[in-house]
Amino acid sequence: MQTPDASEPHADRPDDAGQPADAGQPALDTLLRRSAEGDRAAFSAFYDATVPWVHGLAEAMFGPGDDAAAATVRTYLTAWEEASEAGLDLSEQDDATHRERQVFTWLEVLAHRVMTSLRRAGGSAAERERRPGPAGPAALPGHP
Numbered sequence: 029m030q031t032p033d034a035s036e037p038h039a040d041r042p043d044d045a046g047q048p049a050d051a052g053q054p055a056l057d058t059l060l061r062r063s064a065e066g067d068r069a070a071f072s073a074f075y076d077a078t079v080p081w082v083h084g085l086a087e088a089m090f091g092p093g094d095d096a097a098a099a100t101v102r103t104y105l106t107a108w109e110e111a112s113e114a115g116l117d118l119s120e121q122d123d124a125t126h127r128e129r130q131v132f133t134w135l136e137v138l139a140h141r142v143m144t145s146l147r148r149a150g151g152s153a154a155e156r157e158r159r160p161g162p163a164g165p166a167a168l169p170g171h172p
Contacts, residue, residue, distance in 0.1 A: 057127040064111035089143050103139045
């Protein structure tokens with residue numbers, strides 16, 4: 029199977045008609061706009077459509093496991109809170125691919141900000157466990 033050339037038109041692909049591969053689902057920009065209006069079902073669909081990508085970013089930053097899962101959850105909590113501030117200047121006249129790229133750009137910037145903040149705040153769970161602190165060995169009776 030050949031990878032399509034990015035310069036070739038793909039009018040035969042369902043997701044280029046303003047719809048994701050699941051033709052029954054609205055486009056990502058529509059889901060984000062509805063999420064900003066408080067539509068939980070739209071946000072659930074937005075999550076389902078984008079979580080593999082966001083979780084992949086989290087695994088790249090934190091490695092597989094609990095830290096990546098926690099970073100993914102935090103990213104979507106922040107996305108829900110900030111959807112109304114996305115400020116995407118999109119219209120139905122814009123190409124569907126352009127609208128989708130704008131949504132992913134917003135989501136990538138948000139995910140990077142959230143994950144970097146988490147990383148700076150404490151690193152991974154494994155790193156936090158290795159650090160001495162009030163609950164570490166020095167806090168135990170009989171240790172200097």
